[in-house]
Amino acid sequence: xxxxxxxxxxQEIFRDVLDNEDIVLANETVADDIEEWDSLTHIQxxxxxxxxxxxxxxxxxxxxxxxxxxxxxxxSTK
Amino acid sequence: xxxxxxxxxxxKKDSSSLPEIKxxxxxxxxxxxLSTAIQGEAIERGYRLDVFEAEYNQVxxxxxxxxxxxxxxxxxxxxxxxxxxxxxxxxxMLTTEQQASLADDRxxxxxxxxxxxxxxxxxxxxxxxxxxEDTVFGSYANxxxxxxxxxxxxxxxxxxxxxxxxxxLFICDIAGLQNKLGRDVMFAANVYTSTxxxxxxxxxxxxxxxxxxxxxxxxxxxKKCLILDLDNTVWGGVIGDDGLEGIQLGxxxxxxxxxxxxxxxxKKLKQxxxxxxxxxxxxxxxxxxxxxxxPDMVLKLxxxxxxxxxxxxxxxxxxxxxxxxxxxxxxxxxLDDNPFERNMVRENIKGITVPExxxxxxxxxxxxxxxxLFETASYSNLDKDRTKQYQVExxxxxxxxxxxxxxxxxxxxxxVSVVSGFTKFNTPRVAQLSQRSNQFNLRTVRYTDADxxxxxxxxxxxxxxxxxxxxxxxxxxxxxxxxxxxxxxxxFVDTWFMSCRVLKRGMENFTLNTMVEKAKAAxxxxxxxxxxxxAKNKMVEHHFPDLGFKxxxxxxxxxxxxxxxxxxxxxxxxxxxxxD
Numbered sequence: 001x002x003x004x005x006x007x008x009x010x011q012e013i014f015r016d017v018l019d020n021e022d023i024v025l026a027n028e029t030v031a032d033d034i035e036e037w038d039s040l041t042h043i044q045x046x047x048x049x050x051x052x053x054x055x056x057x058x059x060x061x062x063x064x065x066x067x068x069x070x071x072x073x074x075x076s077t078k
Numbered sequence: 079x080x081x082x083x084x085x086x087x088x089x090k091k092d093s094s095s096l097p098e099i100k101x102x103x104x105x106x107x108x109x110x111x112l113s114t115a116i117q118g119e120a121i122e123r124g125y126r127l128d129v130f131e132a133e134y135n136q137v138x139x140x141x142x143x144x145x146x147x148x149x150x151x152x153x154x155x156x157x158x159x160x161x162x163x164x165x166x167x168x169x170x171m172l173t174t175e176q177q178a179s180l181a182d183d184r185x186x187x188x189x190x191x192x193x194x195x196x197x198x199x200x201x202x203x204x205x206x207x208x209x210x211e212d213t214v215f216g217s218y219a220n221x222x223x224x225x226x227x228x229x230x231x232x233x234x235x236x237x238x239x240x241x242x243x244x245x246x247l248f249i250c251d252i253a254g255l256q257n258k259l260g261r262d263v264m265f266a267a268n269v270y271t272s273t274x275x276x277x278x279x280x281x282x283x284x285x286x287x288x289x290x291x292x293x294x295x296x297x298x299x300x301k302k303c304l305i306l307d308l309d310n311t312v313w314g315g316v317i318g319d320d321g322l323e324g325i326q327l328g329x330x331x332x333x334x335x336x337x338x339x340x341x342x343x344x345k346k347l348k349q350x351x352x353x354x355x356x357x358x359x360x361x362x363x364x365x366x367x368x369x370x371x372x373p374d375m376v377l378k379l380x381x382x383x384x385x386x387x388x389x390x391x392x393x394x395x396x397x398x399x400x401x402x403x404x405x406x407x408x409x410x411x412x413l414d415d416n417p418f419e420r421n422m423v424r425e426n427i428k429g430i431t432v433p434e435x436x437x438x439x440x441x442x443x444x445x446x447x448x449x450x451l452f453e454t455a456s457y458s459n460l461d462k463d464r465t466k467q468y469q470v471e472x473x474x475x476x477x478x479x480x481x482x483x484x485x486x487x488x489x490x491x492x493x494v495s496v497v498s499g500f501t502k503f504n505t506p507r508v509a510q511l512s513q514r515s516n517q518f519n520l521r522t523v524r525y526t527d528a529d530x531x532x533x534x535x536x537x538x539x540x541x542x543x544x545x546x547x548x549x550x551x552x553x554x555x556x557x558x559x560x561x562x563x564x565x566x567x568x569x570f571v572d573t574w575f576m577s578c579r580v581l582k583r584g585m586e587n588f589t590l591n592t593m594v595e596k597a598k599a600a601x602x603x604x605x606x607x608x609x610x611x612x613a614k615n616k617m618v619e620h621h622f623p624d625l626g627f628k629x630x631x632x633x634x635x636x637x638x639x640x641x642x643x644x645x646x647x648x649x650x651x652x653x654x655x656x657x658d
Contacts (some may be wrong), residue, residue: 017083019090040110043269044082047279059271 006053006072013048017041027069049075082111082282085118096126099293102148104132104140105159108274112159115286123290123299128153134274141191155201155293157250158191160184161276162207162230169226177224181233185240192244199529202247203292205285206234208256208264245527248292248455255284258448291453298513298524301431301452302405304347305396307414308358308365308387312344312377313337314439318364328374336439341376343443348381351464352452353403355384357395357412362387383468392419393426403468404578406516406614411451415439456510456527470551471579488584488651491548495585496655497592500534500541507555508543511577516614519575520607520621538563540596544589546580546652556580557589561596567603568639574607574621584650590625591647592654598642609636 011025018036031037037045046062049055049071055078065071099120103109113131120127130151132140137160140148148156169180192202207230219225234253241247256264259281266278277285294300309316314326314337326334348354354377358365365387369379379385384402386395392414400407408429414420415435424432436445474491481487500508505527512525525533533539544557557580560573571593576585597605607622609615623629625648627638 019087039273043111043273043275044279047266047269048083057268059268062268062272 001076003072003076006075007068009052010049010068010072010075013052014045017044017048025068027067027072029068030066053078079283079287080119080122082115082118082279085115085122085283085286088118088121089114091121093121093126096121096124098126098128099155099297100128100130100151100153101155101157101293102130102132102151102153103157103159104137104148105161106135106137106164107159107161107276108134109159111275111279111282112277112285115282116157116289119283119286119290120293123294125290125293125297138187141194144196149196153200155203155296156197157203157205157289158188159205159276160207162210163270163276165207165230165233166210166212166226169229174224177226177229180229181236184233185236188237188240188247189244192240192247197246198532199526200246201293201296201526202244203250203289204237204241204247205250206237206253208253208261210261248296250285250288250292252285252288255281255288259284288450291450292455295453295455296513296524296526298516298522300409300454301352301411302409302514303353303355303383303399303403303411304344305355305357305399305410305412306344307392307412307416307419308356308360310415310439311413311435312341313368313372313375317368318360322367322371325368325372327368327372333439334374336442338374338376340439340442343446345376345381347452348377348465350452350457353383353405353464353468354381355399355403356382356386357392357399358387359389359392360387381465383465392423396423396427396430402471404517404581455513456506458506458510467551467553467579474548474550485651491550491583491651493546493548493583493652494655495547495588495652496545498543498656500530500543502531504543504555505530505534508558511555511558512573512575515575515577516612517578517617518581519612519615520571520618521573521610522575522612522615523573525573533560540569540593540600542589542592542596544585544592546583546585553577553580557585559589559593561593561605563602564606566601569597569600569602569605571605571607584652586621586625587648587650588652588654591650594640594642594645594647603642605640605642606630607638607640609638611636 007025007027011023014023014025015021018034018041020036023034031042046057050057053075055075057074061074065074103113105112109131113129117127117129130147130153132148137158140146169177172180188204191197209227209230212226215222215225215227219227222228237249241249264278264281265276269275269278306312314333315324317325326332326337328334328338344354356365366379366385368375369377384399386398388395396412400410406429407427411431411433412423413433413435420432420434423430431451433446433449435442478487481490498504509525509527509530512523516522533541540561542559543555545555546553557576558573559571561569562572564570593605607627609619609622611619622638627640630637630639
């Protein structure tokens with residue numbers, strides 16, 4: 001699956017989990033850019049993304065992403 | 079089951095009109111999500127939680143420090159979640175000798191919490207320990223007392239013993255939940271490692287639901303009655319078409335085993351005190367035939383409190399059952415294999431629980447287990463007789479129709495009531511009734527066994543319990559009065575509740591006569607009663623004025639008073655049998 005497609009689907013998941021239809025993601029987006037994205041909702045997002053793409057992230061990945069782009073890189077290599 | 083996301087969304091809703099419960103959560107791992115899930119589930123059940131969540135890993139400090147936030151907050155319920163993971167960490171740092179007493183150390187700590195006078199009257203909800211098979215010894219761990227497997231299992235067993243000892247301790251059986259969901263669903267290693275969160279997102283709604291099952295049961299919200307469809311629910315096939323030999327039951331024919339095991343489960347519920355009823359579209363005679371003649375029927379006619387088999391709708395039949403049992407629809411569960419009937423009942427009867435039974439009867443039981451429908455906060459041996467009592471009630475209803483004069487009917491019942499204070503024999507039943515009574519309950523104060531014991535020992539409190547027996551049988555303990563002095567001349571009716579089984583028998587008059595006698599004997603001049611409205615007790619809205627109490631004007635709640643000196647005993651046809 002190409003990364004743009006993944007980004008689009010991840011964006012949908014963000015909107016759903018964070019209950020905010022206005023969220024627009026880019027590769028550079030970081031947690032500070034989105035009000036509802038904190039350490040707690042991060043876990044909700046991860047679990048929702050894991051389910052959606054039927055992948056499992058390593059705990060190292062969960063802690064290491066600096067932005068959305070790196071998250072999408074992880075998904076695309078699974 | 080709601081998802082975590084849905085539960086979280088509930089918190090955004092306006093819940094300000096819901097009754098509030100104060101609840102504290104202390105845990106040795108991160109409990110923020112658990113707290114969110116429990117609050118969301120509470121709203122599903124019609125409560126708003128005011129939550130204190132301790133900083134994580136402060137379990138001991140919060141309990142040992144008398145000035146801690148936990149004591150300061152003063153919650154009604156305290157949820158304690160000590161995880162198997164942290165227990166394992168602790169286990170790994172001990173000598174072999176110390177390891178062998180790990181379970182005892184933990185139960186020792188919990189016993190001290192339960193005995194702590196500062197927590198008297200609080201309900202402790204303690205999570206038991208889902209097992210982690212560390213395979214250090216393999217299966218041989220069963221032989222080694224110091225092994226982690228041995229200690230965890232011992233601890234779970236000892237927690238059961240402890241909860242028998244302390245009435246304020248309720249075990250939330252998340253070990254059982256893990257048996258059902260599986261460890262790989264219950265726990266996500268990657269999430270735990272990066273966050274200290276023990277329960278997976280998928281497990282949280284189940285755990286929250288189990289916690290609220292206990293809270294609701296303590297609050298008097300629980301299921302009392304199971305109503306069954308017959309064809310393809312209790313047996314395989316259609317009795318009217320397939321006949322007695324053609325229905326599937328037992329180990330012989332088709333999938334009969336599924337229905338037999340389902341019936342065994344229902345029978346155990348009946349023995350526990352759940353009222354079992356039948357609502358079936360059938361001729362009564364045809365519907366009863368398997369109960370009377372089929373050798374593989376586990377359920378017998380004796381097990382069924384009300385049997386409604388006719389061609390009326392299920393909705394009408396369930397309403398008839400309700401009018402005989404006199405319990406709320408929200409305490410009823412209806413099981414039917416037919417989605418059409420289920421929807422019809424769901425849409426027309428507010429509050430009733432109608433599980434979405436799986437299509438394959440083989441799956442019925444495992445599905446029903448997952449719902450934990452019949453949580454309870456008390457259990458007494460008397461529960462077992464409940465079916466009999468309702469069958470007798472049906473007979474009473476038919477006798478009353480033969481009398482035109484109500485007084486003649488009441489006289490013909492030869493009623494006797496035993497009046498007694500609270501004793502160690504009736505305490506469990508008094509506490510249980512205080513939790514179960516919703517309709518005929520003036521102030522709806524819930525008491526546990528421990529509370530009742532304390533009241534019994536308080537010399538200032540006038541505590542009365544009433545039984546009622548008539549020629550059809552003994553209803554057992556059916557009414558309770560707790561009166562507390564307001565001042566030297568005035569008694570306040572803290573509690574007056576009665577089982578709806580004995581409505582319209584003059585029991586209210588009998589109870590008041592007894593209350594006035596007691597008040598006079600103790601030198602009081604006045605009895606003051608209060609009505610606190612709830613969603614369910616409208617029935618007793620005019621209770622005090624109906625009994626001759628005068629309304630006290632200008633008070634915030636509905637208060638009424640009665641002068642005891644001018645009181646003329648009210649007419650009733652119940653003989654008294656006093657025990658002091």
